[in-house]
Amino acid sequence: MARRIATAALGAVLAAAAGCVSVGDVDAKVAKDGYLDERESVQIVTTLLGGKNVFIPSTVVVSEGSGRRLTIYNTSDTPHGFQIPTLGVTAVLEPGKENVVALPPLKGGRIYSMICHLHPPHRHATLMVVRGP
Numbered sequence: 001m002a003r004r005i006a007t008a009a010l011g012a013v014l015a016a017a018a019g020c021v022s023v024g025d026v027d028a029k030v031a032k033d034g035y036l037d038e039r040e041s042v043q044i045v046t047t048l049l050g051g052k053n054v055f056i057p058s059t060v061v062v063s064e065g066s067g068r069r070l071t072i073y074n075t076s077d078t079p080h081g082f083q084i085p086t087l088g089v090t091a092v093l094e095p096g097k098e099n100v101v102a103l104p105p106l107k108g109g110r111i112y113s114m115i116c117h118l119h120p121p122h123r124h125a126t127l128m129v130v131r132g133p
């Protein structure tokens with residue numbers, strides 16, 4: 001324990017001496033200013049995995065704002081649904097194709113459920129919207 005404290009203190013002293021920005025400073029800046037999202041779209045697949053239909057990634061993170069898009073590739077041979085009920089987003093994902101879903105303007109600090117409205121057992125996914133800069 002004492003060794004950890006000494007190591008952390010030495011790191012802070014060295015960072016200050018070198019004029020570096022510490023991890024704590026970066027965290028404080030991100031918390032204050034929000035996240036800068038350089039992506040125009042986020043890629044997702046809907047696929048069969050272990051006998052279950054799933055969205056991969058199962059948690060998608062985007063920053064707030066307008067013009068966000070999801071491009072969802074359906075690897076299966078049947079259509080799947082895609083819905084974010086509280087945002088009013090509904091699409092049918094054609095098999096073997098990249099399906100583009102435009103999102104409405106998003107506010108940060110929200111978490112939404114993404115579901116397949118065609119197959120209730122299809123595993124749900126999550127859309128997390130973080131605050132922008």
Ligand SMILES: [Cu+2]
Pocket residue numbers: 053079080081116118119122
């Ligand atoms: Cu489905």
